[in-house]
Amino acid sequence: MRRLARLLVVLCGLAFAQVVAAVPAAAQSADVARKEFVIGIAQYPATFHPNIESMMAKAYLLGFTQRLVTVYDKDWELVCMLCTELPTIENGLAVIEKLPEGTDNGGAGENGIAVTYTIDPKAVWGDGTPITTDDVIFTWEVGRHPESGVVSGEGYRRILSIDAIDDKTFVVHQDRVDFTYNAMNDFRLLPAHIERAIFEGNPREYRNRTAYDTNPTDPGLWYGPYRVASVTAGAEIVLERNPNWWGAAPAFDRIRLVAIENTAALEANLLSGSIQMIAGELGLSLDQALAFEQRNGDDYKVIYKSALFYEHLEPNLDGPIVGDLRVRQALLHAIDRDAINRQLFAGKQTIALTNVNPLDWMYTADVVRYPYDPARAAALLDEAGWREGPDGWRANDAGERLAFTLMSTAGDRSRELVEQVLQNQWREVGIDVSIRNQPARVLFGETIPQRKFDGLALFAWLSAPESVPRTTMHSTMIPTEANNWQGQNSAGYSSERVDALIDAMEIELDREKRGEMWRELQRLYAEELPAIPLWFRSQAFIMPTWLGGLEPTGNQYPTSLWVETWSIAE
Amino acid sequence: MTDLSADAATPVAPILRPSIGRLLLAQPLAVAAAFVIIGMAVLALLAPAIAHWLDAPADAVDLLGRFSPPSPEHPLGTDELGRDLLVRLAYGGRISLGLGCVAAVAASLIGIAIGLPAGYYGGRFDALLMRVTDGVIALPLLPLLIVLAAIDLGKLGLPPEWAHSPVASFWRVAILVALVGWTTVARLVRGTTLSIRERDYVRAAQAIGARPARIMLVHILPNLATPVLVALTLSVGNVILFESVLSFLGLGIQPPWPSWGNMLTNAQELIWSAPMLAIWPGLFIFVTVIAFNLLGDGLDAMLDPRGRRD
Amino acid sequence: MAVFLIRRLIDCTIVLVVMSFVVYALIGLMPGDPIDLMVTSDPTLSAADIARLKALYGLDRPLIDRYLAWAGDALQGKFGYSRLYVQPAAAIVSDRLGNTVLLMGLAFALAAAIALPAGAIAAQKSGRLADHVINLVAFAGISMPQFWLAILAIIVFAVLLGWLPAGGMGNGSIGDTLRHLALPVFTLAIASIGGLLRYTRGATREVLRQDFIRTARAKGLSESRVLWGHAMRNAMIPVVTILALDFGALFSGALITETMFSWLGMGKTIYDAIMGNDYNLALLGLLIATALVLLCNLLADLAYAWLDPRVRLR
Secondary structure (H helix, E strand, C coil): CHHHHHHHHHHHHHHHHHHHHCCCCCCCCHHHHHHEEEEEECCCCCCCCCCCCCCHHHHHHHHHHCCCCEEECCCCCEEECCECCCCCCCCCCEEEEECCCCCCCCCCCCEEEEEEEEECCCCECCCCCECCHHHHHHHHHHHHCCCCCCCCCHHHHCEEEEEECCCCEEEEEECCCCCCCCCCCCCCCCCHHHHHHHHHHCHHHHHHHCHHHHCCCCHHHCCCCEEEEEEECCCEEEEEECCCCCCCCCCCCEEEEEECCCHHHHHHHHHHCCCCEECCCCCCCHHHHHHHHHHHCCCEEEEEEEEEEEEEEEECCCCCCCCCHHHHHHHHHCCCHHHHHHHHHCCCCEECCCCCCCCCCCCCCCCCCCCCCHHHHHHHHHHCCCEECCCCCEECCCCCECEEEEEEECCCHHHHHHHHHHHHHHHHCCCEEEEEEECHHHHHHHHCCCCCCCCEEEEEEECCCCCCCHHHHCHHHCCCCCCCCCCCCCCCCCCHHHHHHHHHHHHCCCHHHHHHHHHHHHHHHHHHCCCEEEEEEEEEEEEECCEECCCCCCCCCCHHHHHHHCEECC | CCCHHHHHCCCCCCCCCCCHHHHHHHCHHHHHHHHHHHHHHHHHHCHHHHHHHHCCCCCCCCHHHCCCCCCCCCCCCECCCCCEHHHHHHHHHHHHHHHHHHHHHHHHHHHHHHHHHHHHHCHHHHHHHHHHHHHHHHCCHHHHHHHHHHCCHHHHCCCHHHHCCHHHHHHHHHHHHHHHHHHHHHHHHHHHHHHHHCCHHHHHHHHHCCCHHHHHHHHHHHHHHHHHHHHHHHHHHHHHHHHHHHHHCCCCCCCCCCCHHHHHHHHHHHCCCCHHHHHHHHHHHHHHHHHHHHHHHHHHHHCCCCCCCC | CHHHHHHHHHHHHHHHHHHHHHHHHHHHHCCCCHHHHHHHHCCCCCHHHHHHHHHHCCCCCCHHHHHHHHHHHHHCCCCCECCCCCCEHHHHHHHHHHHHHHHHHHHHHHHHHHHHHHHHHHHHCCCCHHHHHHHHHHHHHHCCCHHHHHHHHHHHHHHHCCCCCCCCCCCCCHHHHHHHHHHHHHHHHHHHHHHHHHHHHHHHHHHHCCHHHHHHHHCCCCHHHHHHHHHHHHHHHHHHHHHHHHHHHHHHCCHHHHHHHCCCCHHHHHHHHHHCCCHHHHHHHHHHHHHHHHHHHHHHHHHHHHHCCCCCCC
16 A cells, blocks of 8 residues: 555656656747737637627637728728728718608608628638628628527618629618718628528527537638637637738738636736737736736836726616715715826726717817815715714715615726725715625626616726717616616616707718717716716737737727737837 | 443543643644634734724725835735725634634534434435435535525615625625535534444434434434534634635625635735735635634544543 | 435436526526626617517526426437537537546546545554644645635746646647646645545544554554554545545536636536526536536445445445
């Protein structure tokens, strides 16, 4: 027995020595990266199909392997990617037309618009088959079909018909005229020559049988600078150069996307060299990245970019406390957002005045400001009937204490820090705020949509460049049991003027006039505070020092869409 | 052939031998462990006093004093929000130790209540209880935890201010641990009961006609005391570790209440920039858990009714 | 014996059925289905879209109906598609099960190989320095939170020393897989050694006090013969049962370790499936894990009865 034990120990030692001896060099150098560049991401995409389920991880992957028809670039301008010329009313490629009799567009006017696109003549799928209007029409059919599993059907339903002029040119007839008439960003093309047979065979089972998941390495599915070479489900995706890519050649032969969920492990993997870059779109949190830069700033390049995540405090306007405008104004005066930003985030967040991002063209800073002013906050609270008591807390005449709950997502360290600072600062003016966090699925699945919170909820909305806040501000978008909790106006904000503005803005094609409306909307927002603005969250992109050309957009379109501009500096 | 009369005359409960001093000396590790635990408990109890003495309440945020190194005002430095680390560790001890003891005791009681009858009666009854045990072991904790996290206690008739306070999260975790933690004790108790049941003095008691309840309580239960006590001290340690895992998953004690577990989880990402924030709670957990383990181990040796080796 | 086995099998089946329902119900009761969550992340989704998607995934039917439909299919061996990975659930489970067996098996073997002899030696030298040292070291291993140990191991061995990879599963070759297994196996083994060692030590000490040991010593046998030849065989009885029980737990994987090291095993798979409301995958995974636990419990009871003639199986 003892001899056996000794033998085992020796064997273990040998095995360990063997394992340790086979040590590869850390892949840090640019030369090695040219062959294979390894990027760490914090999540693995569930399905590779472009239109079923939307996930950042998938959008990131698709950025390397596909291209959008149109997109918002880093200057937040709408540009063509697959199309040759952006159709506008000015250049005649978009023509307003009267809708056919009996068309129901939900009351969006009598006119539709016919928009003409031409696909790049060089565009081909990865197996050499040209990308044609047949693919466009097929994609639309799938998108319209009620059982295909496509998530967001609205965009497809607004298309009345598509005319194929020739193999590369098509005309889209839309059921309404709004200023986003020429944006085909989320219309991601599907290869008809591969998918049509699968889809028409059994539309109901399409989402399980799609080649994107059953055969992801088929080159015909991909048409970007890279295509999928191999997949280890749940762990990593290997991309290789697409020989049929018609654009500029990218710098790397292969790219490997490795999914590591735990952010501490993600960081450790970067430091140990098993990955070379952490994707900013789904990587470390801002304060983690700041700490990382502080220690390793010499060995890595870190780029920060403000993104369209509007972090705010959503009040339940039906509540007796936060429903009072003066209380909301006081709450905003009582917190020092600049100090929080400086101390917790090294000033990298962008303080928000309203829900419009400063990088948006229609942004205006000419609105009511709420600087840090505890005295003013106290005055407002007194005015609202909440007087400070001997114990330091405020109460009204009925003796009820000024107290409410602040809710947010459990397990999010940055938010927990912010919550605790806010709680402290509000305590200084006598407001008793208790923190109650829930897992994201509970908070976003039930509590917020069903408006089960009595005070404030701290979270972020993700939006797009110049996105009209219909779902968050229009009075018809208040989630109620009657409409099955649809709509994102969980604050319960209702204003006739704002409703009218939103309705008018969507169909205003003249940019000047629209700008005027936006400015008025922002002024009203700051005056009426349907939510308490905090900041727009920034993302941190951590990359090797020799990598150039990577420019974060700040909007929801990932940097991988421009991978052919990434360069290796010598 | 064993001497039946000798066994039947064996005292039914273990008697601590008079020479406690010798006992203690033979278990230096256990004694040291006991002192450590007492020390931790004292620290936890004195938490408000420490906060008062340092004039640093556990949730006093100081944005300008983040991550400051140890100083006379803050003996262990401050954390990521400028709060005093020592005070938070002390308050955290209250939560972690309190949770450990409460949950472990509750789990043990349930475990005995299930394991003892199962082992004694055997047969279908035993089979049923053991299958239930197996089922509970296999039950996934996570959906249970999420559902519990989502239940609005206010709706269950409890006063809303209490239901939404961090106190509720304490009891949520404690109840959950008790509900799923009894299985180890139950299995242990059942196994030991199975063996003891076959012993001659138990058979003798049965032959005399004693009622099962009496046999279980008077003959078997005292002999369970040692293994259960040992299992209990071990499980306090496990509960403290479990609490830190819950915090890791985002389901533990919620802020701003500190617990060693959530302090450790928050410090994971800071391990390069502020290692002491991670080392202190980790150290406290480590030392406390190992102390409970050693204590249990020492108790095992001390209370063994068969006497010690010569 | 046959009666015992048949009764046990019936009991196991009942447990599996009840557990499948409880799990299904728990997942269904969890607030926030992924489809509901889509509303907050995609403002263009309308109520009609939500209703359509729910109908497509069968979520508009009441829980009982869904469960019965699933159960009916399961009995025929059709375990459906995983919602998370868009592959047949059975394919994913079998893949991950293999990974788990590899990881846990190695960790288990390593832990047993160290804990059993060490526990026996500690019992033999009870009260002396060797006993205390072994004890302390063993307890140190089980007194740290798993995720903590994992991140420390990664930092020391992967970042600072650069000897081993920080995570992942390797490129498939045996050498590379072993390299990627080293740290997770090490972390898991450390956690198991303490528990096993205590049991072995306790059981061996118990046996060493028995009369027959005194007899063996009186006959003039050396201490090591006494220990390994006579004592251990009896001490193994409770130890084997513990080993069998732990072996059963092996199949449910180790969630924390798998998360930290990105090792695709059953623990993480089941967790992700539950959190993602992937009923098919979660239930199949849990059923397999539970069935294996029950099987190992049965084997443990059989072993216990076989090894200890005083115990009768009823």
